[in-house]
Amino acid sequence: MRRFLLRVTTFLCIAASVALMISMQQDAVIESVKTERVVDCRVSYPVRAVLINQPFGKNPDPATPGKIHFHYGTDFRAGVGDPITSSTSGVVIYSGREMNKSKYDWGFGLHIKVRDECDRIWLYAHLSRIQTEIGKQVRRGERIGLAGYSGLVFPFGKAGSHLHVELRIKGDSIKNAVDPMSIYKEQKS
Numbered sequence: 001m002r003r004f005l006l007r008v009t010t011f012l013c014i015a016a017s018v019a020l021m022i023s024m025q026q027d028a029v030i031e032s033v034k035t036e037r038v039v040d041c042r043v044s045y046p047v048r049a050v051l052i053n054q055p056f057g058k059n060p061d062p063a064t065p066g067k068i069h070f071h072y073g074t075d076f077r078a079g080v081g082d083p084i085t086s087s088t089s090g091v092v093i094y095s096g097r098e099m100n101k102s103k104y105d106w107g108f109g110l111h112i113k114v115r116d117e118c119d120r121i122w123l124y125a126h127l128s129r130i131q132t133e134i135g136k137q138v139r140r141g142e143r144i145g146l147a148g149y150s151g152l153v154f155p156f157g158k159a160g161s162h163l164h165v166e167l168r169i170k171g172d173s174i175k176n177a178v179d180p181m182s183i184y185k186e187q188k189s
C-alpha cells in the first residue's frame with residue numbers, strides 16, 4: 001500500500017511539474033506576443049487611378065518654359081475633391097498650410113505629413129480639404145483629405161489640380177526626398 005501511495009505521489013509530482021512547465025512556456029509565448037512590435041511598412045497608392053503628371057527628378061520646369069527643374073516628389077493626376085488616402089500606416093505629424101523655412105519647402109498649400117511605422121515621412125500637397133488631424137493614427141488606405149490646387153500649381157487654378165506626394169527618409173527635410181515610385185514599385189515586384 002505504502003509503495004502504491006509512493007508511486008501515486010511521485011506521479012502527481014511529475015504531472016504537477018509538467019503542468020507548471022507548460023504554463024511557464026505559455027506565459028513566455030504570451031509575453032513575447034505582447035512585447036513584439038509588428039511594424040507595417042506596406043504601401044498603397046494614394047489615388048484610385050494612378051496616372052503621373054510629373055515624375056520625381058529633373059523635369060522641364062512648368063513655370064519657366066525651356067528650363068529644367070528638380071521635382072522632389074511625384075505628381076499624380078487628381079481632380080478637385082478626389083479622395084486622397086494615406087499610402088502607409090502611421091501618425092499624422094502635420095496638417096495645415098504652414099511652410100518650413102527651407103527655401104525648397106514652399107508652395108504646398110494645404111498639406112499633410114504622415115510619419116509611417118518605418119520612420120519615413122509622406123507629404124501630400126495641394127489639397128482642397130484636410131480630413132485628419134495632427135497626432136491621429138492613420139491606417140494604410142484611410143482617407144485623409146481631398147485633392148485640389150492650393151499652393152503653387154501649374155497651370156494656375158483649378159486646371160492645375162493634382163496630388164504632389166513627397167517621400168522623405170532619414171529626416172523631415174526636402175534634401176532627404178527620394179522617388180516615391182521606387183517604394184510603390186518595389187512592393188509590387
Ligand SMILES: [Zn+2]
Pocket residue numbers: 054071073074075163164165
Ligand atoms: Zn509636384
